Amino acid sequence: MVLDVENLSFAYPEVELFDHLSFSLGEGEALALLGPSGSGKTTLLHLVAGLLQLQGGDVRWEGRSIAHLGEEELARLRLSYLGLVFQHHYLLAELSALENVLVTGYLAGSVDREWGLELLRRVGLEARAHLLPRALSGGERQRVALARALYKRPRLLLADEPTGSLDKRNAERMVALMKTLCRDLGTALLIATHDEHLVTDLPELRLGVQ
Numbered sequence: 001m002v003l004d005v006e007n008l009s010f011a012y013p014e015v016e017l018f019d020h021l022s023f024s025l026g027e028g029e030a031l032a033l034l035g036p037s038g039s040g041k042t043t044l045l046h047l048v049a050g051l052l053q054l055q056g057g058d059v060r061w062e063g064r065s066i067a068h069l070g071e072e073e074l075a076r077l078r079l080s081y082l083g084l085v086f087q088h089h090y091l092l093a094e095l096s097a098l099e100n101v102l103v104t105g106y107l108a109g110s111v112d113r114e115w116g117l118e119l120l121r122r123v124g125l126e127a128r129a130h131l132l133p134r135a136l137s138g139g140e141r142q143r144v145a146l147a148r149a150l151y152k153r154p155r156l157l158l159a160d161e162p163t164g165s166l167d168k169r170n171a172e173r174m175v176a177l178m179k180t181l182c183r184d185l186g187t188a189l190l191i192a193t194h195d196e197h198l199v200t201d202l203p204e205l206r207l208g209v210q
């Protein structure tokens, strides 16, 4: 399995969020994470990403428990295992669309420009590769952020309200692209969203307010 979440329990001092929650994702599988505001979608994604200390239960990346890994080891594994997309694009304003897609390559000291361009082609933006984020529309920026998240061919893509800032047409296009690209790359996909109608064809995990 790409991801195993086993018996996960988590509480903040004021609120208990999960009690023995379990699910798994295999290669190229997708799951919609649904639930009202405050039900813990973002918290769950942070636990899966190893950005928040586990309290009870386990998270395994390709069979390997992350519960007792140090920060450095987690950060190293995350580079190849995980891609992230948020509600905001977080593109670097001074870099072109293509340079933003390649940014993790620059950091690692090896850049595959052709693959970056291919990803931009797949999200319909090859002709805009040279433009700065401010010259792109909101939907286009978010599609660049998707291409950037997939540049390393991660095993798992986590998307936290990726369509939260988009109109209906762009939201539908973004979700369709996430599903198609992840399936093609064998990347597992976990999407947290309020827009249930966008993910009706995906298996769902529904969180409730305690």
Ligand SMILES: Nc1ncnc2c1ncn2[C@@H]1O[C@H](COP(=O)(O)OP(=O)(O)OP(=O)(O)O)[C@@H](O)[C@H]1O
Pocket (backbone or CB within 6 Å): 012, 013, 014, 015, 017, 035, 036, 037, 038, 039, 040, 041, 042, 043, 044
């Ligand atoms: N650092 C924190 N300390 C204490 N409580 C927190 C913390 N972060 C989140 N919470 C609380 O935990 C609950 C779940 O928050 P979370 O952001 O995970 O939910 P969500 O489903 O993603 O909500 P939304 O859809 O509004 O983003 C909320 O009641 C929130 O106030």
